[in-house]
Amino acid sequence: MPRTTCRADLYEDLAQGKLALRAAFRRSPEQPVEAGARIITPNAASEAVYLLGGGWAYRAREWPDGRRAITDIYVPGDVIGLETALVSRPEDTVAALTPLTLQAIDTRAALPRLLGQRTVALFVNWLLCEQQRRVGRLAAAIARFDAEGRLAIMLLELYERLRRRELITALGYTMPLTQQQIGDHLGLTLVHVNRVLRSLRERRIVNIDRHVVTIRDMARLQSLAGRGKAPAAPRAGAAAGLSAETALLAAASAGDGLTRE
């Protein structure tokens, strides 16, 4: 289970940086974005870093001939646009998958000042690393797993991300991607995505019906994803490493709406 832990000696700093970043986001009004709208467009400097609230988005690379690759998926609580904040002409598009709301931190004035705080800089680094690990896992999955494995990996990854954010509790969640978008994410065609999903449904491993994912056989799903019942590697004790997501969540869940990294 790809559960990333931060070094224990950094935990305090990270938690504090997280709080400071959250506070900065909270100062900005929630702006609504409609489904399908673009948040960041290629070749145009982006003006802000965003906190995604209550909706999904994706990052994609598009080619003139219509090919498209979705290289990351954002769920509520994610920070969007860090990787393009320093760049004058981003290569990727970021667009809304559902209607959503954003809170912004201005890239020019506010962000550099925030990065001047050591703890914020650390936390932003942490977020960037987290994203990079996600993209790395995606690249590895596409490179070395067949369609079934890729789907299993994607469904598990989303499940775990939502769960860690405490956005779901049971073995199901809503995943607002069309089969075309799933294909663009996993390097498949929508036709083949459809066939594999049917196979998973018929074997009672996962059910996807109108964007509602229901995991029916977690063990087999994990084994399809290449996690051969790995005994989850002995969790590092409290002294050696903290589960960053949960720990940070605990620190931040002061009962307000923002929370969650």
Next chain:
Amino acid sequence: MPRTTCRADLYEDLAQGKLALRAAFRRSPEQPVEAGARIITPNAASEAVYLLGGGWAYRAREWPDGRRAITDIYVPGDVIGLETALVSRPEDTVAALTPLTLQAIDTRAALPRLLGQRTVALFVNWLLCEQQRRVGRLAAAIARFDAEGRLAIMLLELYERLRRRELITALGYTMPLTQQQIGDHLGLTLVHVNRVLRSLRERRIVNIDRHVVTIRDMARLQSLAGRGKAPAAPRAGAAAGLSAETALLAAASAGDGLTRE
């Protein structure tokens, strides 16, 4: 051409951060590493961030059944280990592709202090973003290009990286990857890599002989890589954006050995 430019108003800060980071690396002795040795191993906290001097390395994810995916390639001048510095148990391996030398910055003591400098934090962020863009491009290439396109993309990307670092001048370079490793990088088998390379050679597009890459028809290679003779998008003028790599290089190439970001 994936030439990343930084926002003009950040150039000064980035350049200064780069110099500070360079200085910190230079304080450490060059330690040699032999080909094939591991620099970072999964599930073991890494102790340092490294500057790679005079050799190549790669980052890979490995599965118990022997599958492997190489998710990034490091060339001389690259910084290694930033993405695992904050993490107690990295998921990836980093290993030497050739004999090489490293200079280290201690993760526990020195790095947090360096990140306390605003410009260094900015520059580290920049490096992380650069890496993330590379991985994103790789994922997109594997997802949406056939074997020939992937090879073209890889060969061009390496060519441009080396060129920007001024490590090569003509249309050729040495690429110390075996065909097995190329396959692991692009999600192919070594057999198929071999066949595609032969095809490219026979059509006089690229020649690879004992790890020496020679580009013989740049235009066709670019078109295979999906860059349909795109007129390189009007370069932003000096006022709007600076070519970060070259500009930073210019600032840093004080003629010493370290240089090059």
Next chain:
DNA sequence: CGGAGGCTTGAGCGCCATCAACGAGTGTGG
């Protein structure tokens, strides 16, 4: 109620994996 977007299913084929064998280059030890 017509149109659009998304989902489903079938038929055929091509890219690439797999299996297998062999050659070339290099280092090692008798």
Next chain:
DNA sequence: CCACACTCGTTGATGGCGCTCAAGCCTCCG
């Protein structure tokens, strides 16, 4: 000096996963 092992590269034969093309269906919405 040669036998041997080992790694890397090369090439052929065969088959399967997933793409392409095509058609029909469902659902939502104006």
